[in-house]
Amino acid sequence: MKRELMERILKELHEGNKLESILKACYQEEIPLSFDCFQEKVIEKLGIDQESYETGKPSQKLRAYTIALEEEFLRQRSKEVEKGEMIDEDLQKLEKYCQEHEVFAMAAVQIGIPKRIIYLKNTTLENVEEEGYDEHRVLINPVILKREGLTKYWEACASCLDYTGLVARPYRIVVEYQTISGEKQKETFEGFESTVLSHEYDHLNGILHPDVALELKWMDKEERKAFREIHGYEILWKEGDYEKLLEQVKA
Template sequence: MAIYQIVRIGEEILREQAVEVPKLTPNIHKLLDNMAETMYKAKGVGLAAPQVGVPKRVIVVDAGDGLREFVNPVIIKKSGEAMDQEGCLSVPNTYGDVKRATRLVVSALDRNGEKFDLEAEGFLARVIQHETDHLDGILFVDIAEKLYDN
């Protein structure tokens, strides 16, 4: 496995619409593995493929309950609302207050190409929303109500 360089704010790829993965291949498995390793090394809780320079609809998340992998994720239902502070590996030393849904249902493919739906709430729901935003070229600084430098 390999550690990827994390793309920083200002790089064009972070503003692009990521493309769907048409087929699960060994290269996508390698991408998932390397993204997870990169996320853990950077002490993050989520990472989207565009953050490592790959414009594909792939995210990895570990909100404290183990690694979850999502290929072509789509949030199909949201409810509730809460404000909380967020940061991002692509926007170092900056945090912001972001309003997000407290519960959601996300539909995606796993690494084997099997479709699944996941109900998430709380912190896991927040992380999934943050990472899926990356797939649409949205950064938390775009939607934060207040930003803080660290």
């Protein structure tokens, strides 16, 4: 589907116009398919399932919330997990979603659980194609204590449709978090794992990658894959204060 058309649909959705009338107008203008088929495609592309399309409300199914219908939800600040709070069910859902989808990691808010929990499935660039690869790393109430160096990567997100953004992330972060058993840990994440974790950490504060991207493009999965082969992960500095380096990059 043409990206101009998708962008127009999204813009109109954000302005509160009804999906059905937008679809009909677009269909009459540009798409030589049956209306049902077109509708199905758009719904799928927008990350909306049939139930939410019909009711206009998010469905209860395990799925990624997206900016098409649930931007406000994604924009909230996730809550701290309290001491002794039962989160087994939340963790199971998060793990299941990550296992069933091609993602690097997920923040709980993305599947409708606004708690400060991050699941890391793959923090490498080497294991992307490997089926079943899963690091099973869970970070509860993470806090980034230090950001150093600067890298760039064209990021995508299960919640942000086909938006692909060039984002500058720290090369190294020092993070304090709790494990599933409640122990406090301090860990240094370096290279691509810092990019993955920094992206997820932003979700906990309602920040999405298009908000912080230096450049933004609209590409589907295949286009993105080809694009990343030429424009891959790039390390600009391994040392130095991230905030200062970021200013330099933006200037």
